Amino acid sequence: MRVPRIFTATPLPTSTPVSQKLLFELTGSPVNHVVNVLRMKMGENLILFDGSGGQWQAQIIAIYRNSVHTKLLNFSPCNKESPLQIHLGQCISRGERMDYAIRKAVEMGVTEITPLFSERCEVKLNRERQHKKLQHWQQLIISACEQCERNYIPKIHFPCTMESWIHSCDEQLKLVLCHRSDKTLMQQSCYPDSVAVLTGPEGGLSDAEIAMAKKQAFETITLGPRVLRTETAPLGAIAVLQYLWGDWNNNRIKK
Numbered sequence: 348m349r350v351p352r353i354f355t356a357t358p359l360p361t362s363t364p365v366s367q368k369l370l371f372e373l374t375g376s377p378v379n380h381v382v383n384v385l386r387m388k389m390g391e392n393l394i395l396f397d398g399s400g401g402q403w404q405a406q407i408i409a410i411y412r413n414s415v416h417t418k419l420l421n422f423s424p425c426n427k428e429s430p431l432q433i434h435l436g437q438c439i440s441r442g443e444r445m446d447y448a449i450r451k452a453v454e455m456g457v458t459e460i461t462p463l464f465s466e467r468c469e470v471k472l473n474r475e476r477q478h479k480k481l482q483h484w485q486q487l488i489i490s491a492c493e494q495c496e497r498n499y500i501p502k503i504h505f506p507c508t509m510e511s512w513i514h515s516c517d518e519q520l521k522l523v524l525c526h527r528s529d530k531t532l533m534q535q536s537c538y539p540d541s542v543a544v545l546t547g548p549e550g551g552l553s554d555a556e557i558a559m560a561k562k563q564a565f566e567t568i569t570l571g572p573r574v575l576r577t578e579t580a581p582l583g584a585i586a587v588l589q590y591l592w593g594d595w596n597n598n599r600i601k602k
Contacts, residue, residue: 350393445484
């Protein structure tokens, strides 16, 4: 049976106790997840991580209304991060599409995500709703990390315009997904440590936006002859990037 992984915003100890086991109190939303969702009991084991790297094997020793007390058993410096830093600029889409893209991008190893407003973006959010959406997306990222065993939490930035984002990117390789391009990722001759990937909304990026990105040293690339949905395209791109230069590449892992 798989041991549940729980993220805690409260910092965990950074080293293994030598002579005695440490106690750690879970509070806030993790308590509801442990007690009401997972229905865990005293004596059961779980894994705790705080997003700063590494994880603790722990055991529940007491359950209260607003807290769960655990005993920290063993620390593991387990690191499942890719050597390739990937910053995804994802134009905001409607409904579950944006949520899906964020969750799966985290599973695929993306490092940063910036939600973008573009010319054909159909989602309109005022400042208050942007803050609420950001909190929602942050929780999706945490849940994805719990599931895929990442111990670092990818950063999600506050939504901004596509124009603002492309001017701020400083990654070694900058790409814009465009099915009308005839260049593929396999044709890239560089071996970057960081990549920025721009992907459009449901209606795609306009010609003017693509031209704007190219002026900022973004290269247009295609993922093949088929037109991919806004939530599918970034995942295909990230998969190829990990295969070429990330942790799907055995030669890269050994470096």
